Amino acid sequence: MLEIRWHSRAGQGAVTGAKGLADVIATTGKYVQAFAFYGSAKRGAAMTAYNRVDDEDIINHEKFMNPDFVLVIDPALTYTDDITLNEKDDTKYIITTHLSKDDLIKSQPKLEGKDVYVVDCMRISQEKIGKAIPNTPMLGALMKISGMYDIDFFKEKMLEVLSKFPQKIIDANMAAIETAYNEVE
């Protein structure tokens, strides 16, 4: 079982990102789960979303999770959310920031010694999509760090997931995924 926790603000697309990821993974014959805690949270409120992935049918409906990956798509949540909650020894963190990895860890010392990767999903989404919707670039970064799928295969599947959108938006998202894939370190 692979488990992923997203830290986001309501409106930044973590739920859409988690569902899009689940859509892609399901096409490969795996079992998926995508959910979020939002209650009656308002736009801008901190929230978390979750993915489970397994080769077998998923019958686990607990909300509790020891994540394999923590994806932080809003830079400030690194400081205001408990992003290391229920972590494992080998949990990987992919964090949206304009800082270098070293500067990020200096600014948030509890990340010291952990498996941390940085990518600026905010800048990438603003440049490529024209809006601060950092969900799709994060998926590009996740593909690189997890090695889950070949990036070309992933993009091809994302095309199907995004097919209801206008071509311009699809192209912009594809460029954002590609850029984040190349830039994450």
Add this chain to the structure above:
Amino acid sequence: MTEKMELKSVEVWDGNLAAAHSLRQAQVDVVSAYPITPSTPIVENYAKFLANGYVEGEYMMVESEHAAMSGCIGASAAGGRVATATSSQGFALMVETLYQASGMRLPIVLHVVNRAMAAPLNVNGDHSDMYLGRDSGWIQLDSFRQQEAYDLGLMAFKIGEDHGVRLPVMVHQDGFISSHTAQNIFPLSDEVAYSFLGDHQPFNAMLDFEKPATYGAQTEENWHFEHKAQQHHDLMTKVFSKVEEVFAEYEKISGRKYRIVEDFMMEDAEVAIIAMGTTVNSARLAAKIIREKEGIKAGVVGIRLLRPFPFEQIKEVLKDVKAIGTLDRSSPNGTVGMLHNEISGVVIENEKVPAMKNYIYGLGGRDITIQMLQDIFKELDVSAKAGKRVGPIQKFINVRGPELSFLGK
């Protein structure tokens, strides 16, 4: 002509979308609705399917849930295939009309996305609304996951609309945990789903002017009791066999097997959890783990059909078990939980009466983890080994403060 929708063999849908597709494939004639979280997307999606030409029907926007069910009653009495969805406070406001619907023997399908009852206000899942409906004369089917909300959503029409049954049917699913969680769903094609149901055959339709019929008549002391007795008689004697028949037919077209009482690893079980909703699935996982890790012979009984209550089937499944934990996701507000009461009434009919413990959990969407479920099995094992209940009858789990327990201390 309605548009056909091409579905993939595997879709990633949440429970609400799955339920909405069951309404579309059943080609529901009338949805009369007043949307409420977390059930909103069911009727919202039906309205979208209708607007886009995928359903031939009518969407009635009304001013309250009381009016929503009233609209359903009128449309169903007129002779239509009718459905709606609600949750929590909306369900509570519907209660008066629920009794009207069942008393008039109208086969309406109601998706209840289970949610806590205020106060305090809470949009998350627990079973307070489901429990509120249990004396209303409806058939109540419970899903443990999103796929089942879709499957039962289709089967509900075939059960309720049968001329030997003619009763409204609720299909329950857990708010958010099922309704807003996307998982792999294996839908039927539109053709297979619709031909499974067939066209609705109304019974004493009010729009049949050749054969005038009266609905909602008044009967005082002279006849009221006989009508209620007949409804209870039909619930007790006609529904179980119909449900089994529909489950068997559905298995043929879907490959998915449904049972009125869903027992899991109960063949040799010494301890059992009885539950409803998504907790049934989580408890199955916990039972597998605790069997491997600790050798505890754990089993799970999920109640698929809450009303009519499958007394005989449950009695058979529990005949050899030594300790039972009844898990109630609703505040009993002054007594033991509903499942505890119901199951106790069953097991005293068996030769071996097990130790009974009642766990109140998960109110307002509070998590129940696989670890907590394992801990319940461990606690039940202590009672099983002692040959009697050890510790109090009722315990609250995962609630703040010192351990909260009641009765039998």
